[in-house]
Amino acid sequence: MSRVEIRAPMPGVFYRKPSPDSPPFKVDGDDVAAGDVVGLIEVMKSFHEVSALEGGKSVRFLLEDADAVMAGQVIAEIEV
Amino acid sequence: MAIASLLIANRGEIAVRIIRAARLLGIRTVQAHSAADADSLAVRMADEAVLIGPPPAAKSYLDIEAVMKAARETGVDAVHPGYGFLAENADFADAVVSAGMIFVGPDASAIRLLGDKVAARKVAREAGVPTVPGSEGRIAGIEEARTLVEEIGFPVMIKAAAGGGGRGIRIVRDFDEFEKQFPQAASEAQAAFGDGGLYIEKVIENARHIEVQILGDGENVIHCFERECSLQRRRQKVWEEAPAFGLSPSVREALTASAVALARSVGYRGAGTVEYLYDADSGAFYFIEVNTRIQVEHPVTEMITGIDLVAEMIRIAGGEKLSIPQDAVRISGHAIECRINAEDPAQNFMPSPGQVTALVEPEGEGVRFDTMLYDGYWVPPFYDSLLGKMIVHGADRKDAIARMEVALKALTIDGIRTTVPLHLAIAANPDVAAGAIHTKYLEGWLADAPLSTSLSPAASQTENA
Numbered sequence: 196m197s198r199v200e201i202r203a204p205m206p207g208v209f210y211r212k213p214s215p216d217s218p219p220f221k222v223d224g225d226d227v228a229a230g231d232v233v234g235l236i237e238v239m240k241s242f243h244e245v246s247a248l249e250g251g252k253s254v255r256f257l258l259e260d261a262d263a264v265m266a267g268q269v270i271a272e273i274e275v
Numbered sequence: 276m277a278i279a280s281l282l283i284a285n286r287g288e289i290a291v292r293i294i295r296a297a298r299l300l301g302i303r304t305v306q307a308h309s310a311a312d313a314d315s316l317a318v319r320m321a322d323e324a325v326l327i328g329p330p331p332a333a334k335s336y337l338d339i340e341a342v343m344k345a346a347r348e349t350g351v352d353a354v355h356p357g358y359g360f361l362a363e364n365a366d367f368a369d370a371v372v373s374a375g376m377i378f379v380g381p382d383a384s385a386i387r388l389l390g391d392k393v394a395a396r397k398v399a400r401e402a403g404v405p406t407v408p409g410s411e412g413r414i415a416g417i418e419e420a421r422t423l424v425e426e427i428g429f430p431v432m433i434k435a436a437a438g439g440g441g442r443g444i445r446i447v448r449d450f451d452e453f454e455k456q457f458p459q460a461a462s463e464a465q466a467a468f469g470d471g472g473l474y475i476e477k478v479i480e481n482a483r484h485i486e487v488q489i490l491g492d493g494e495n496v497i498h499c500f501e502r503e504c505s506l507q508r509r510r511q512k513v514w515e516e517a518p519a520f521g522l523s524p525s526v527r528e529a530l531t532a533s534a535v536a537l538a539r540s541v542g543y544r545g546a547g548t549v550e551y552l553y554d555a556d557s558g559a560f561y562f563i564e565v566n567t568r569i570q571v572e573h574p575v576t577e578m579i580t581g582i583d584l585v586a587e588m589i590r591i592a593g594g595e596k597l598s599i600p601q602d603a604v605r606i607s608g609h610a611i612e613c614r615i616n617a618e619d620p621a622q623n624f625m626p627s628p629g630q631v632t633a634l635v636e637p638e639g640e641g642v643r644f645d646t647m648l649y650d651g652y653w654v655p656p657f658y659d660s661l662l663g664k665m666i667v668h669g670a671d672r673k674d675a676i677a678r679m680e681v682a683l684k685a686l687t688i689d690g691i692r693t694t695v696p697l698h699l700a701i702a703a704n705p706d707v708a709a710g711a712i713h714t715k716y717l718e719g720w721l722a723d724a725p726l727s728t729s730l731s732p733a734a735s736q737t738e739n740a
Contacts, residue, residue, distance in 0.1 A: 205626075205656070206628060206656040207628075207656040207657065208330070208331045208656075208657060238626045238628065238656045239617065239618075239626035239628060239656060239657075239658065239659060239660040240658075240659050240660070241626055261331055261333065261334075263311070263329065263330040263331060263657065
């Protein structure tokens with residue numbers, strides 16, 4: 196079993212929830228399918244979804260909600 | 276003046292603008308900044324800089340406690356909030372005053388009153404300012420709604436009382452539609468906002484956006500004429516002018532007098548803007564809202580009147596009376612401002628943060644570039660995309676448009692995408708030249724002729740280079 200990284204496609208602020216009052220897209224331990232949305236990145240006041248490029252098990256997030264993120268930074272890891 | 280030192284509680288081009296005005300007045304400047312703005316032009320220019328938090332605005336520029344701590348620790352006399360962030364936050368104005376400092380803006384009570392849409396509309400009506408025909412607050416039910424619509428005529432907007440920012444709005448054009456939509460709107464509002472209350476407002480079609488600049492010292496109020504801001508995209512102004520074109524002297528007189536009457540009725544102190552919808556066919560104008568701060572597009576007013584609005588608002592905050600009588604405010608020529616954003620107009624305005632690898636600014640008489648950029652600057656991704664404002668002053672509107680084209684072509688911003696190609700396209704647009712525009716014009720035009728087809732990435736690069 197190896198781990199695959201989900202990286203930020205652009206810099207900005209990373210959000211784990213679709214809105215402040217919503218539950219997170221995914222929580223640690225969830226399975227992720229290819230194309231699943233795992234978070235949002237706000238760049239210059241516009242929001243972009245971050246999707247997993249491939250599926251996997253037991254996601255582990257490396258960022259908290261509303262953390263700053265650089266392009267290419269690892270957001271989460273999944274087991275494949 | 277009571278202000279010897281000033282904290283700038285903002286960032287970007289407006290922070291730079293405020294520092295310039297404060298310097299002219301001999302005021303020491305302290306720039307509050309997030310960790311992402313440590314290398315900003317404003318931080319480099321200010322006499323002192325103070326870190327207020329991490330990059331996200333919620334933890335820095337929007338954090339009242341963090342900003343107040345910086346103000347106390349640096350011992351400033353006053354705080355300038357700029358625009359956006361905390362500029363129209365009455366609690367922030369209260370906090371500044373409670374700490375024994377001066378807030379550069381109106382009293383918290385005026386911010387609170389004019390920031391409440393229903394209350395502001397009432398203030399406007401009582402001051403004799405025309406408002407958009409519609410219900411006074413919530414409408415009781417379909418019977419009352421039907422009577423009102425018969426009176427004001429179609430088309431009308433049905434708005435959720437608890438909505439906002441364009442959410443929960445439907446436009447209906449006849450009674451058949453109205454009978455169907457009204458009950459639906461009520462149940463949808465209940466589901467979406469937990470409040471089924473509705474407003475009704477007449478739709479002013481093909482309206483222009485015109486706004487009047489005001490200055491008040493608590494006793495006297497003057498206007499500095501109006502701006503035309505109809506070219507908008509997603510409710511954001513893109514291109515602004517002063518004065519508004521095609522206004523008759525009597526309409527201009529009534530419009531500016533109404534803004535002064537409104538401001539006077541609340542004893543307004545500081546710089547402010549009264550916004551209107553303008554129906555060019557009938558010459559009628561209708562109050563929208565008051566912005567109790569300096570506006571992004573203030574430079575076009577400065578260019579045609581010669582008044583330094585930012586310096587004036589600081590002087591007023593420092594306890595001085597208005598330095599200019601109304602009859603000394605005159606319009607000279609025509610000014611245009613283009614908002615240069617870090618967005619790619621050829622790719623649906625995708626944000627484009629990153630490093631500016633080369634910067635060449637146009638120079639010349641009647642050209643002004645208000646910017647936060649310098650050669651080598653990294654534009655951070657955390658804030659809005661405004662990089663700067665290209666402002667030109669010409670003898671008349673035609674001359675100003677021509678000068679804008681020259682100025683934009685002389686501007687080089689390499690390394691990131693910008694909206695310069697959009698502005699060049701606007702400057703060449705015959706409808707714009709003819710003044711045949713309204714607040715929905717730009718979006719319609721972009722939908723009909725997307726810039727992505729007329730501007731290949733290569734062409735976009737060339738025009739930016």
